[in-house]
Amino acid sequence: MSSAATVHSLWTTAAEIPDKIPAPHIEYGQLAPTLIVFGAALVGILLEAFLPRRARYHAQLLLSLVGLAAAFAAVIGLAAGGYATDKARIAAMGAVAVDGPALFLQGAILLVSLVAVFTFAERRLDPRAHGKRVDSFAAQAGAVPGGAAEQAAVKAGFTTTEVFPILLFAVGGMLVFPAANDLLTLFVALEVFSLPLYVLCALARRQRLLSQESAVKYFLLGAFSSAFLLFGVALLYGYAGTVTYSGIAEVVDGTVRNVTPALAGTMGNDALLLIGSAMVLVGLLFKVGAVPFHMWTPDVYQGAPTPVTGFMAAATKVAAFGALLRLLYVVLPGMRWDWRPVMWGVAIVTMLAGAIVAVTQTDVKRMLAYSSIAHAGFILAGVLAATPDGVSSVLFYLAAYSFVTLGAFAVVTLVRDAGGEATHLSKWAGLGRRSPLTAAVFAVFLLAFAGIPLTSGFSGKFAVFQAAAGGGAGELVVVGVIASAIAAFFYIRVIVLMFFSEPRPEGPTVAVPSPLTMTAIALGVAVTVALGVAPQYFLDLAGQAGVFVR
Amino acid sequence: MENLIGLLIAAPLLGAAVLLCGGRRLDRVGHWIGCVLAGASFVIGVVLFAHMLALGGEERTLREHLFSWVPVGGFQADVAFQLDQLSMTFVLLITGVGTLIHVYSTGYMEHDERRRRFFGYLNLFLAAMLLLVLADNYLLLYVGWEGVGLASYLLIGFWQHKPSAATAAKKAFIVNRVGDMGLSIAIMLMFTTFGTFAFGPVLASTDRASEGVLTAIGLTLLLGACGKSAQVPLQSWLGDAMEGPTPVSALIHAATMVTAGVYLITRSGAIFNASPDAQLVVVVVGAVTLLFGAIVGCAKDDIKKALAGSTMSQIGYMILAAGLGPIGYAFAIMHLVTHGFFKAGLFLGAGSVMHGMNDEVDMRKYGGLRTYMPITFVTFGLGYLAIIGFPGLSGFFSKDKIIEAAFAKGGTEGWILGGVALLGAAITAYYMTRVMIMTFFGEKRWQPDAEGNEPHPHESPKSMTIPMIVLAFGSVFAGGLFSLNEAFVKWLEPVTSFEHGHSPLSAGAVTGATVAVMVIGVALAWAQYGRRPVPVAAPRGSLLTRAARRDLLQDDFNHVVLVRGGEHLTRSLVYLDHTVVDGVVNGTAASVGGLSGRLRKVQNGYARSYAVSMFGGAAVLIAATLLMRAV
16 A cells, blocks of 8 residues: 555545544442542542632642542442452543552552551641741742742741642642553553652752752652653554453463554564663663662752651552552563572662661661662562462552651651751650650551561561562572561660660650541551451452453 | 369468568568467368368368469360379478467567568468468469479578578579479470370370380379479479578478378379389489488587488488388378478477577577477477487388388388488487487587677577477377378278288387387487587598588589589680671671662762662562563
């Protein structure tokens, strides 16, 4: 067919297009969780625009809580309706999967976000600015740090209540990310949740320059990784002629039914597949914080406002690992002999580097950042099991880990001195003598990070290591245990520091938070202990939710 | 009826719980709660005994299965009780003597401010001891075994403000650990050999195990028995245990707990019967301890320590008898019961003397007390006659039978064992006469103590004398009753089995010899202590006397061989730990720390270098993926 004929045929068929475009079929019910969150975010923007300033905080807080709770209820409703198991399906014209892993991870993200909203809304920790209660966020984000505009905004008692709708947008993106069933949806979801996070990172009330620096770094590197992902998507489209997961998987498996003639030339070219999938993986590994794509983590965790760090560390990891699982288990199972060895290397390097570098950290937020890198490695070990057990153990680990992380960062917001949060570890010396309860709670979280029995950290780590060993990745388990031993050193060191050193005379004090943060911490402890003492119910739940729809 | 067995243990256990958790508000009534619950246990014991007598000889084993304790695959450990004639004997002895001593303690401990706690511990001891003798398997027995060890530890160290008491408690506990280790190994061996812990299946299937295994089980059981019953070589703790309050010495360290070893060997008779080597070691241990304790008893001036030596020696008799097999088991238990009566009586008498003498224990500072405390004198005197084997009293019957059985062992062995037993009887007569004379006869030798308080010897209150009188009745009549028509032997026969020994000497000749050596012993003691005044300061004495005063150098031996050796071992292990183990650990930690310090330099804060790292990482990842396909 000559090119002129092609053009001609395009022209001639154009007239018929209005009849042939199928009306998009959207299953609103099955997408309800995501739609509710996005709807709430939009309403939040309207509130921000039309409500008087003093009413915004309470309205936004209420809206966020109600929106997230309603979305969670929708997830529960879908799961109870069988969508997690036998009625699992692909909705929205093949763009979004509604299945066990998606619903499990969405539920986890929503719960974590709900708790994160509590820490976002905390207004009793920072001293009052000109008689007004303020939260951890900048008075006016657009004002130059230290400039006159900022001072005026502080004096007027402004607060950035936009954080709530921004948070909701991020949550909405995160809900789509692990459920995305084609590569474009994956990319859009990635951007939808990344952009709000970049903004949130820049909003710290104190040390604004550090905060803005972290946001810029995160944005630049995030854009860089998105480019990799997008390029990978393009190559995969070139390989398979489609961006849907099932379509690509069919081509990989060689079971494709009808080939588009225009794509016959490139289709099935393994170089495209290998390079494309590797680039998509790079994008996802960046989000989970795996070595060597982890370098943003410590800087961003340290610079971002601590409630944002907690939310980001907990929820991003859940969403990103969800997407990674779906990609590896739905799209690429046919080429697991190609990606497994490479991912093995990534997992080993991630576990070891995270644990080893954390040993010499002196800032508690940076230490937790490296700890999150090590944990990404442990979770990767579970991902690499490539068995149903691997999926369910990773789901369980993510749920357990996210609550521990959120709780730990919530405790970090409490320990303060004149300059705001006292994150240098030397200031934490003797904290157990001064504030035994706070120190004990933090110790519980540290023990959970270290994977000590009777905490959720142990149950989770045991589950992923068991799955990894069962899936033929015994060597990974050995490395994981060694990394755990190294990691235990720096967790326990903090406990020793808190309980067995003399308090410093000008050490930080523990601020008394409002019931909001207390609820967040209490929930963190409760989930940590409950999943540690009686994990079986949740393991079973994760086990039932461990099957992907294709 | 079987349901009552659990109640036997539950009553004192409840007492212990109430008294130990009840707090100060029970201080005023605590001791009566203790007595009532001990008495309740005794009453239940009597009811069960009556029930048992109504049954036929072979049906007298009552069982109660309480619950399954550790059901894991083939590993079945049950909390189940077995009350047969042997257990019944112990139950009556423990609860009977135990109740009497509870009553006695209400008087003896009247002025102690921690009296409630003391009764709590006593009740705890009763519960544990009953568990020990009622268990139907070795694992549960072990629980009771450790329980009595704990109670013993707590009660020896009851006056913990005295460093000597605290040390004695620790010593008893540690020495007992050695024995307990033996018992636990025995139990493990049994499980691996027979696949069960229960008495019935284990003892019925000894023919399934080789003799070597049975000997090993027997010897480790014996090690356990040696620890609990203060037999050589684990005898060193009993003398020091006299630091505990005297009622404790009477109940735990004379009448009941220290006889647990005899119970263990008798209960495991089937194992020892099948292993002559183990039996031989048992009789040797018994014979050696018999002489060891008797010699130590001769040299001690502390009345309680003299009696402790005597206890050791008498238990030596029991172990010897138990080692003789079916010709001896019944007599071992019979001597155990009669000894329970007279030795408890003697200790209570000693406590009564101390009570009247400002807690003085040195017999050289007694003398002539018979007129001051007549009831104590008479009851102690009857106990004395019983223990030396005065014809017609309890000790005579039971000891005579053991000596007879020892000769009946046959061959050279029989002659040696019989000779040792006879010699022991002579020494027993000697040291007990010595105690008797130094305490109750002769001139009064007491002096004001350091604060100038002149002791005013007086008779003890009724709460103390009545238990002594009851025990004195037991000391006089129990042996005769038991021997009437061989009643005791027939009662125990279904459990322990019984054979008549064939002694090379006629029964009359043995009895004659026993009485003769007893007379010689008494006469010697009288010649030494009765005819001339007893010096208040102990004379230097012969080499043997000096050695005996130091418990035949047992502590010196332990110190040189075990403590020093142990110290050397720990020191070398600590050295190894510091240099090798810590070296490796510290070296690893240092290298991880160094690596960490170097790696963190990569994190330089520049977004451009992070981007380079990502780019490099992506390149490696893609290259590796392609390489994997190429390979």
